[in-house]
Amino acid sequence: MLGIEETADDEEVRAAYLTAVRRSPPDRDPEGFRRVREAYEAVRDEERRLALRLFGPAPLDRLDALLDTIPDERRHVGPEPWLDLLRGDRP
Amino acid sequence: MSKRDNRAAAHHRAAPPVTSPQESRARVESLIASGKTREALDLAKQWFKETRSAEAEALVIAAYEARIGAMLAQGLYADATALAALVGDRFPAHRQRLVPLVTQSRAIAAGDVRTLVAELAAAAPPRRQEIEAILMRELRDPRLLAEADTLAADHPLRRAARAVCDLFAAVTSGRLPEGALAALDQVPRHSPLAPWKLLIRALDAYYRRADGAALANLDAIPPRAAPARLVPVLRHLIGEPGALDQRLPAVGALIKAVSGGRPMLRPHLLRLVRALDGKDPGTAVATVERILPLLELEPAPVKRIFTATVLRHWHRLNLNPKPLIEALRRDRRDLDWQRETQRLIALTLERSGAWDEALIFWDGYFTAVTRAGTLSATGRAASRVLLHMAELVPADREEVLDTFDVDSEQELEALIRTGELPECVDRGRLLARAREADPDPRVFRALVAHWESRDPRRAEAEAEAWRQAHPRDLEPLLHLVRASERRGAHRKALDLLDEAEAINRVHPEVRQSRIRLLLASAERRIREGRFALALADLDRLEKDAAATSGDTWAYLGAVRSVATRRNGDGPGAVRLHEELASRFGNPTTLALILSSVAESFGLDPPAAPEPASPAETVQALARSCDLFRTLDRPLAVPPELLARVERDLGGASPADLHSLCVGGLYMGRPALTYAASGEGLATDGPLLHRFLLARGRALSAAASRRDRDRAGRCLRAAREMAGRARDMDAVREASSVIDALGRSPESAPWAPPAPVADLEPLTTDEIARLISAERAHRQAPTFGAEKAPRKRRRQPRRPQRDLFDDFLAFVEKNL
Numbered sequence: 001m002l003g004i005e006e007t008a009d010d011e012e013v014r015a016a017y018l019t020a021v022r023r024s025p026p027d028r029d030p031e032g033f034r035r036v037r038e039a040y041e042a043v044r045d046e047e048r049r050l051a052l053r054l055f056g057p058a059p060l061d062r063l064d065a066l067l068d069t070i071p072d073e074r075r076h077v078g079p080e081p082w083l084d085l086l087r088g089d090r091p
Numbered sequence: 092m093s094k095r096d097n098r099a100a101a102h103h104r105a106a107p108p109v110t111s112p113q114e115s116r117a118r119v120e121s122l123i124a125s126g127k128t129r130e131a132l133d134l135a136k137q138w139f140k141e142t143r144s145a146e147a148e149a150l151v152i153a154a155y156e157a158r159i160g161a162m163l164a165q166g167l168y169a170d171a172t173a174l175a176a177l178v179g180d181r182f183p184a185h186r187q188r189l190v191p192l193v194t195q196s197r198a199i200a201a202g203d204v205r206t207l208v209a210e211l212a213a214a215a216p217p218r219r220q221e222i223e224a225i226l227m228r229e230l231r232d233p234r235l236l237a238e239a240d241t242l243a244a245d246h247p248l249r250r251a252a253r254a255v256c257d258l259f260a261a262v263t264s265g266r267l268p269e270g271a272l273a274a275l276d277q278v279p280r281h282s283p284l285a286p287w288k289l290l291i292r293a294l295d296a297y298y299r300r301a302d303g304a305a306l307a308n309l310d311a312i313p314p315r316a317a318p319a320r321l322v323p324v325l326r327h328l329i330g331e332p333g334a335l336d337q338r339l340p341a342v343g344a345l346i347k348a349v350s351g352g353r354p355m356l357r358p359h360l361l362r363l364v365r366a367l368d369g370k371d372p373g374t375a376v377a378t379v380e381r382i383l384p385l386l387e388l389e390p391a392p393v394k395r396i397f398t399a400t401v402l403r404h405w406h407r408l409n410l411n412p413k414p415l416i417e418a419l420r421r422d423r424r425d426l427d428w429q430r431e432t433q434r435l436i437a438l439t440l441e442r443s444g445a446w447d448e449a450l451i452f453w454d455g456y457f458t459a460v461t462r463a464g465t466l467s468a469t470g471r472a473a474s475r476v477l478l479h480m481a482e483l484v485p486a487d488r489e490e491v492l493d494t495f496d497v498d499s500e501q502e503l504e505a506l507i508r509t510g511e512l513p514e515c516v517d518r519g520r521l522l523a524r525a526r527e528a529d530p531d532p533r534v535f536r537a538l539v540a541h542w543e544s545r546d547p548r549r550a551e552a553e554a555e556a557w558r559q560a561h562p563r564d565l566e567p568l569l570h571l572v573r574a575s576e577r578r579g580a581h582r583k584a585l586d587l588l589d590e591a592e593a594i595n596r597v598h599p600e601v602r603q604s605r606i607r608l609l610l611a612s613a614e615r616r617i618r619e620g621r622f623a624l625a626l627a628d629l630d631r632l633e634k635d636a637a638a639t640s641g642d643t644w645a646y647l648g649a650v651r652s653v654a655t656r657r658n659g660d661g662p663g664a665v666r667l668h669e670e671l672a673s674r675f676g677n678p679t680t681l682a683l684i685l686s687s688v689a690e691s692f693g694l695d696p697p698a699a700p701e702p703a704s705p706a707e708t709v710q711a712l713a714r715s716c717d718l719f720r721t722l723d724r725p726l727a728v729p730p731e732l733l734a735r736v737e738r739d740l741g742g743a744s745p746a747d748l749h750s751l752c753v754g755g756l757y758m759g760r761p762a763l764t765y766a767a768s769g770e771g772l773a774t775d776g777p778l779l780h781r782f783l784l785a786r787g788r789a790l791s792a793a794a795s796r797r798d799r800d801r802a803g804r805c806l807r808a809a810r811e812m813a814g815r816a817r818d819m820d821a822v823r824e825a826s827s828v829i830d831a832l833g834r835s836p837e838s839a840p841w842a843p844p845a846p847v848a849d850l851e852p853l854t855t856d857e858i859a860r861l862i863s864a865e866r867a868h869r870q871a872p873t874f875g876a877e878k879a880p881r882k883r884r885r886q887p888r889r890p891q892r893d894l895f896d897d898f899l900a901f902v903e904k905n906l
Contacts, residue, residue, distance in 0.1 A: 003390075006391060006392070050471065050472060050475060051475070053472075054434075054472060054475055054476055054479070055438065055479060056392075056395070057392060057395050057396045057399055058396075058399070059396070059399040059400040059402070059403035059404075059439070059442070060396060060400045062364070063360055063363055063364050063367070063397075063400055063401070063404065064357075064360050064361060064364055066356070066360060066393070066396060066397055066400065067353055067356060067357060067360065069392075069393055069396055070353040070356070070389060070393060072350075072353055073349075073350060074297065074298055074300070074328070074349060074350060075348065075349050075350070076263060076264050076265050076266075076298065077263065077345075077348040077349055078260070078263055078264050079259055079260045079263045079264070081341075081344060081345045081348050081349070082259075082263055082321060082345065083231070083232050084341050084344070084345070085320065085321060085324065085339070085341040085342060085345050086231040086232065086317060086318070086320055086321065087202065087231050087232065088339070088340075088341045
C-alpha cells in the first residue's frame, strides 16, 4: 500500500505515507485514504514494524481479497522494458 | 504419392513447354519478377538440366538467389542458409555471389536489419516487398529504421519510423495529449511499421483503461509481426486469459514494472477459492504452486499475506497440511523462506487456539533463525518472540494442566525435566529467556504478573531486578510497595514510597499509596493495641492535604473513633461521632462509613440513622463506593440497602450512577453495576460509553453464555465509543475485559475462530441499536457462573511433533 521496503525507517515511512495521501486524499478518495491510513498505522514506528515483522501479517478473510493488497496500477515505465522484451525474445 | 511428389508434379504440370533459350530466360525472369521463385527455380533447373549451358547455369543461379531471398522474406533463415551452402557446393564458381545472402540471413536472424535497410533505398519490387516483409517481422526496435543513415532523411519509411519512435516513447512514458495519435496517419496500412501503429494505439487505450479498444488493436496485429510478441503480455495486463511464457525474465520484469502482477493472479486466486470451497486439496495445492512464483513479482509482504491466508483457510477446513507445506517448500528452496513458513504456521496454529502446537513451531522458528543469524539471540526482537510465546501459554493454570493431562504443576515440571514435554510450554522459562534476551520493562511486567499468583517472593525478586535494571521506572517500585504492604512491612513500604515520590510525586497511585500505607499502619497498630502509635499515624495523615480532601477525612475520623473506643475512651468516641455528624452533611453516608470501619475491626456498628429518602440513599452509597474504592478498603453494605438502591435508581445523577457502576464491580456486586448501568444508558451524556463498559463488565460475570456474548458486544461498542471520545483508560479497560472473555475456560481451544467481521469496529448505527437493546433489558441476569470442574481428557494431548519434526529435519539438513 505504501510501497516501502521492509527495512524502511521512520522518515521513509512518513514520506511514503505523505505521497500515498497525495494520491488518495480523504476528500476525493475516502476509501483509499482509509486504507493508506491503516497501512501507515501498522508501520508508523519501529515497534510496530517489528511486531508486523514478527507477528504479522494477519490472514485475510477472503483469499481473493489478496488482489486488494496489490494496487491496480498501470504504470508508465518508458519504452525500454517493452523493447527489452522484444529484443530478448529471440527465437 | 508424397506431398513433395505431388507438389513437384504440380510444378511440372504448371511449367509451360520450353521452346527456345530466349523464351526460357524470359519466362524464368518473369516468374522471379512476380515473386514466384519456386516455379522460377524449377523451370531454370529444368532448362539447365537439358542444356548444361553457361547461360542456363547463370539463370539457375539467379533463380537460386531469388529463392533464397524469398525464404529470408518468409523468415526461413536456417533453410535459406542451408540452401545457399548447397548451391555453393554444387556451383563453386558462384559461391562468392551467395556470400552476401548468407551473411544477411545470419544478421537478420540475430536481429540486425541494417543491411536490409541499406538495400531498401535502391530496391525495386519484388525485392522491396521482400525487405518490407522481413522488416515487419524482424524490426524489434523502430529506432533502427528511424536512425538509418542509409535511407534519406525524408524517406517516407524513415519519417514514419521517427513518428512511431516518438509516439512509442511517449505512450509508454505518460498520458498522450489529445490528438497525438494523428501523427500515425503517415504510416500506411501496408507499411512494415503498421503493426507498431496498432501497438501504440493499443498501449494508448490500455493506459486510458479503454480495454475494449486496446484488445481490438491487439487483435489486428499480424501474429508474425515483431510487435505481436507484446500482445500476450498486454492481454495479461488487461486481465484477459491467454498463454504467456512467464519464465522469461523480461516478461516478469515488464509485468511487475507496469502492473505489479495483479492481472496474472486473479484467475489463479479465483480457482484456489473454488478449490477450497469444494474441499479439493489436490487442485488447491496445484493452484498454490502456480500462484507462488507469481507472487515473487510482488512485494514480500504480499506473499506472506497469501501464505498466512492459505494456511488459515486450510486449517479452518481441517485439511491435511502436509501437501500444502510440501508445496510451500518446493516453491523456493530458500532457507529463509522455510523459516518464514514455519513462523506463519505457528501464527496459524495460535490463531486457531492450538497454543501448544503453535509453541512448538515458534520454538523451532526461533532456534532456526537465531542459529542462522537472521535474528540475534539477544535484543529486542528475540525478546519479543519469547514474550509472545510466553503470552500464548494460558494464564489459567488449569487449562495448561488439562492440555497436557497432568494433575499438578509439579507433574508438568517433571515431564519438562525428563524431556517428555519441551521447555517452551513453560511460561516461566520463556519469560526468563525473554529477560535474558532483553531486560525490557514489558518482560519484567510479564514476569512479575506471572509469579505474583504462584510465588509472591519470586515476583518481588523480579520487581527488584526490574528496579535495578530501570531505576527510573515507577512500576516496579509500586509493586514492591504493595508487596511490602502485604507482608506488613510498612516501614519498608514507606521507604520505597519515598523513592517513588522522588520519581513522580503526582502519580495517582503514588499519592494514594502514602494515605493507604499510613492508614494500614494505623489500622494494624489499632489491632495490635498500640493506640498511641496508631493515633500518631492518623495525626501524620491528617496533615496531608490529600488525606483531608473529599470524604477521606470522615474515614480517618471513623478510624480515630474506633481507636479511641478500643482504647477504652467511650465518651471520647461518642464526641468524635458527634463531631463527624455535625461536619458531615449526609447522615446515611456517614453511617455507611462508620459501620464499615467498625465492622472491619470486628466492632458493632453504631446505631442506624433515620431511614433516608431513596435519592439520599443512592447518593450515600455512591459516595461511599468512591471513598472505599479510592482507599482500597472493604465496604460493607447491608443487603437490604443494596437491594433498595438497585430498585430506586430513577432520578440518580449520571455521576452517582457511574460511581455505583464502578462500586458494584469493586464490591463484587455485578447486579448493582447492571442496574446502575441500565439507568445510565437511559441518559444521553458524555458517560454513555462508560455505562456501556460497566454493562459489559457486569454481563461478563453472568452465568449464561448468551449474556457473556452480550457482554462482548457491549464491550466492543464501549471500546469504539471510548476511542472516539479519546477516553483511553476506558479503551484499555474494555480491551482487557474483551481479552479475558476470549480466554474464558468455556472457549474450547479448537473452536472455530471468530469471523473477522465480528472483530471489525462497530458502526455508529450498530452501536445505537445495541444501546437501544440494552436499555430494553431491564431484567438482571443470573450472576456468578460456577467454574466447571476440570474434566480429564480421554487422551492426553501432547504437542503434535511429527509435522514439526519433519519440517525441522528438512531445515537442518540444509543448514
